[in-house]
Amino acid sequence: xxxxxxxxxxxxxxxxxxxxxxxxxxxxxxxxxxxxxxxxxxxxxxxxxxxxxxxxxxxxxxxxxxxxxxxxxxxxxxxxxxxxxxxxxxxxxxxxxxxxxxxxxxxxxxxxxxxxxxxxxxxxxxxxxxxxxxxxxxxxxxxxxxxxxxxxxxxxxxxxxxxxxxxxxxxxxxxxxxxxxxxxxxxxxxxxxxxxxxxxxxxxxxxxxxxxxxxxxxxxxxxxxxxxxxxxxxxxxxxxxxxxxxxxxxxxxxxxxxxxxxxxxxxxxxxxxxxxxxxxxxxxxxxxxxxxxxxxxxxxxxxxxx
Numbered sequence: 001x002x003x004x005x006x007x008x009x010x011x012x013x014x015x016x017x018x019x020x021x022x023x024x025x026x027x028x029x030x031x032x033x034x035x036x037x038x039x040x041x042x043x044x045x046x047x048x049x050x051x052x053x054x055x056x057x058x059x060x061x062x063x064x065x066x067x068x069x070x071x072x073x074x075x076x077x078x079x080x081x082x083x084x085x086x087x088x089x090x091x092x093x094x095x096x097x098x099x100x101x102x103x104x105x106x107x108x109x110x111x112x113x114x115x116x117x118x119x120x121x122x123x124x125x126x127x128x129x130x131x132x133x134x135x136x137x138x139x140x141x142x143x144x145x146x147x148x149x150x151x152x153x154x155x156x157x158x159x160x161x162x163x164x165x166x167x168x169x170x171x172x173x174x175x176x177x178x179x180x181x182x183x184x185x186x187x188x189x190x191x192x193x194x195x196x197x198x199x200x201x202x203x204x205x206x207x208x209x210x211x212x213x214x215x216x217x218x219x220x221x222x223x224x225x226x227x228x229x230x231x232x233x234x235x236x237x238x239x240x241x242x243x244x245x246x247x248x249x250x251x252x253x254x255x256x257x258x259x260x261x262x263x264x265x266x267x268x269x270x271x272x273x274x275x276x277x278x279x280x281x282x283x284x285x286x287x288x289x290x291x292x293x294x295x296x297x298x299x300x301x302x303x304x305x306x
Contacts, residue, residue, distance in 0.1 A: 003080045005110060008127055010084045011229040014176045018238055019212050019265040021245035027051050027252075031147040042155050046218035046260035050151075054199055054251045058142055063201040063250075063274055065138040066167050070126040071119035073111065078131025083174060086125035093117050127174065129167040139165070143278045148197065148253070152280045155255060156193045160280040163188075168198075168275045170209040170267040178232035179214075179263035182279065184225050184297035186258065192285045194258035200248035201274035208273040209264045211246040211254060214238075218260040226299045233261055 027049035028038060034050075042048045069075040093113035114122070133140040142148075143162055153160050163186065168177075182196050204210045225231050238261070246254055256262065258279065267273055 003075045003077050005090075006079060006081045007087045008081060008084045008175060011175060013266060014178065014229070015235065018179065018235060019206070019243070019245070019263070021206065021212065022242040023244050024247065025049055025215065025244055031151065034151060039155065042255070042257070045215045047213055047215075047254050047256035049246060049248075049252065049254045051249075051252050053148065053253045054142060054145060056251060058145065059199070059201055059251045061138045062142050062276060065136055066129065066169070066201070066274060067123070069129060069132075069136070069167075070123035070169070072122075073114040075129055076132070076135045077129050079129070080126065081128040081130075082125045083127050083171060086122075089117060089121060089125070090114075124171055126169050126171065128169060131165060132167070133162065133165045139167070139276070142199065142276055149280075152195045152197065152255060156195050156280065156282050158282040158284060160195070161283050162278060163194075163281050164277075164279040166277045168264075168277055170264070170273040172267060172270045172272065174209065174267045174273075176209075176229065176266045177264045178228070178230045179235075179238050179261050180225060180230070180232045181223060181259050181261055181297070183222065183258040184231070184293070186279070186281075187287050187290055187293050188281060188285060189288055190222060190296055192281055195280045196256045196258050197253055197276075197278045197280070198256070199253040199276040199278075200250055201276060202250050202272075204246070204248040204252075204273060204275070205269075206245050206247065206265070207267075208269045208271060209267040210248070212243045212263055212265070213246065213254075213256065214241055214243045214261040217241075218257040222259065222296045223261065224299060225297050232263075 025045065028034060029051045031053065038048055090113050093116040094109055133143055143165060183194055186194060188194055198211055223233050223237060226234055
């Protein structure tokens with residue numbers, strides 16, 4: 001399967017005060033500490049952190065698989081997104097504009113260009129992989145890990161299905177993912193309990209792009225998103241809020257309500273930050289139209305500005 005290739009747009013750096021942490025949350029230590037009060041904490045805070053949640057053999061194999069995908073000419077997944085600077089690298093290798101020609105010609109030319117680029121150069125610019133559980137059993141094993149799935153189904157209140165698989169890579173000095181609500185990206189009913197799971201595959205710090213969450217922010221419901229540095233919650237909406245950062249070690253994870261505002265700052269280090277992210281929803285939940293979703297989260301027609 002030939003992966004679709006996309007590029008992040010260059011954006012100005014974010015204001016430092018958008019990612020100032022006001023404490024760190026309590027965490028559950030492993031699945032054997034999962035207790036009835038965890039449900040209450042999840043409902044109150046909108047997330048719960050689980051330490052040592054994924055066994056070393058699983059997360060280390062997943063990391064190795066993603067590193068191989070990052071160096072490969074074709075990652076064999078539905079989408080690969082690179083930092084914006086990689087578009088110029090590809091254009092030089094292609095010898096013409098990346099968007100030249102029809103889709104078939106463009107795909108063939110892209111494959112030839114990828115083959116001319118050094119594997120480490122490709123890996124240095126990877127930002128995101130999507131749609132890989134059918135083609136990479138090692139990554140599917142993490143998404144299917146039984147204690148994780150059992151916890152998600154407890155929080156969702158019913159058996160669930162996987163609706164999205166992503167690997168989120170912040171390369172050295174990789175850009176911010178601005179504040180947003182994941183529910184804004186899914187054509188699912190607003191009342192659906194969509195559970196996100198974000199899994200650290202290495203040390204995660206505030207300096208290399210840790211997750212920041214607005215504790216309890218899911219209770220406020222949907223927030224209008226605007227196209228600025230990304231499709232995001234307005235910076236002014238987040239001004240004065242008191243988020244918490246979620247430093248992690250490899251194998252730690254956070255399960256979160258898809259309506260909780262969260263974001264990750266720029267990677268200020270010279271090292272990659274690797275993470276997996278999955279989203280699950282109850283099997284009884286049916287999709288809705290994009291028009292329904294944008295009527296709630298979209299900026300069009302709302303007579304508001306950002």
